[in-house]
Amino acid sequence: MKIQYEKIIPYPFDVVLSQYFDYEHIAYVHPDSLGEYRLVENNGDVIVYDQIWPGRFWRRRSRVRQTFYPPGEIEFEFIAGQHKGVRVYTRLSHHSEGTLVDETYFLPGLPDWPWLRDWIRPSVMRSVERIWEEDLRVEVCYQGWPGVPGSAPPAETPAPLADESGRWVVLAEEDSLRSSPASVHVVSETEIVVFSFGEKLFALEARCPHAGGPLALGAVNEGAVTCPWHGACFEIASGRRESGPVRRDLIAYPLRRVNGTVEIFLPG
Numbered sequence: 001m002k003i004q005y006e007k008i009i010p011y012p013f014d015v016v017l018s019q020y021f022d023y024e025h026i027a028y029v030h031p032d033s034l035g036e037y038r039l040v041e042n043n044g045d046v047i048v049y050d051q052i053w054p055g056r057f058w059r060r061r062s063r064v065r066q067t068f069y070p071p072g073e074i075e076f077e078f079i080a081g082q083h084k085g086v087r088v089y090t091r092l093s094h095h096s097e098g099t100l101v102d103e104t105y106f107l108p109g110l111p112d113w114p115w116l117r118d119w120i121r122p123s124v125m126r127s128v129e130r131i132w133e134e135d136l137r138v139e140v141c142y143q144g145w146p147g148v149p150g151s152a153p154p155a156e157t158p159a160p161l162a163d164e165s166g167r168w169v170v171l172a173e174e175d176s177l178r179s180s181p182a183s184v185h186v187v188s189e190t191e192i193v194v195f196s197f198g199e200k201l202f203a204l205e206a207r208c209p210h211a212g213g214p215l216a217l218g219a220v221n222e223g224a225v226t227c228p229w230h231g232a233c234f235e236i237a238s239g240r241r242e243s244g245p246v247r248r249d250l251i252a253y254p255l256r257r258v259n260g261t262v263e264i265f266l267p268g
Helices: 013-019 023-029 114-137 174-178
Strands: 002-009 036-043 046-052 061-069 073-081 087-095 098-106 166-173 182-187 190-197 200-205 219-221 224-226 233-235 241-243 255-258 261-267
Touching: 002 114, 013 087, 013 098, 023 036, 023 114, 166 174, 166 182, 166 190, 166 255, 174 190, 174 200, 174 261, 190 261, 200 255
Parallel strands: none
Antiparallel strands: 002 098, 036 046, 046 061, 061 073, 073 087, 087 098, 166 261, 182 190, 190 200, 219 224, 224 233, 233 241, 255 261
């Protein structure tokens, strides 16, 4: 049986393509839908991974072969374990609104009768839509391992050099900063995230140095924020890295209150 699926994703072609090769984000973005991926073989255009499905007491496993046909076609074959025999053929193409995702799901052992396809298709579509909703909720992850074949591994964003010089710049009204636990601001072309805890405000660089994940969308727990893409964790008060795939601390920016507004110090 064949089931067709199409969706326009409002992100550039290269970003959407990269997400199909970002196994690192699966456990953080799709823990209850896809589970996690574990790389088995990486032979360039052909990659094999184990998919460990979510489960409370017993987790099913699939072995999947992913084949890339540049520039934008990908085939997934379930070669062992759960869903053995299923194939998914994906074609990505540029679209005026972003990227068109055109997928065909091949379900073995089922006759391609129209009435049966109409009965099964809604369930398949709900599962696929749920995964895209989870991805779009965090701005679509990209640049995780193993990466698009032939592409260079992402370089972690270095911390900008700064001396003791700099300037204080108006950030926002204090009340507006306290209206949200996390808010993003662009000040002098610098993207800042401000976290609000009671009487305290903390300002950090807004993107994770690892691959650019939006920290404002990350989970906050016990004074730390976890990147929603790949799980890097940082102390909010200082920007200090605590765990995860990241090699440097976040930049933390001093704040001060001035007549109901909050100013931020941007190093020179």
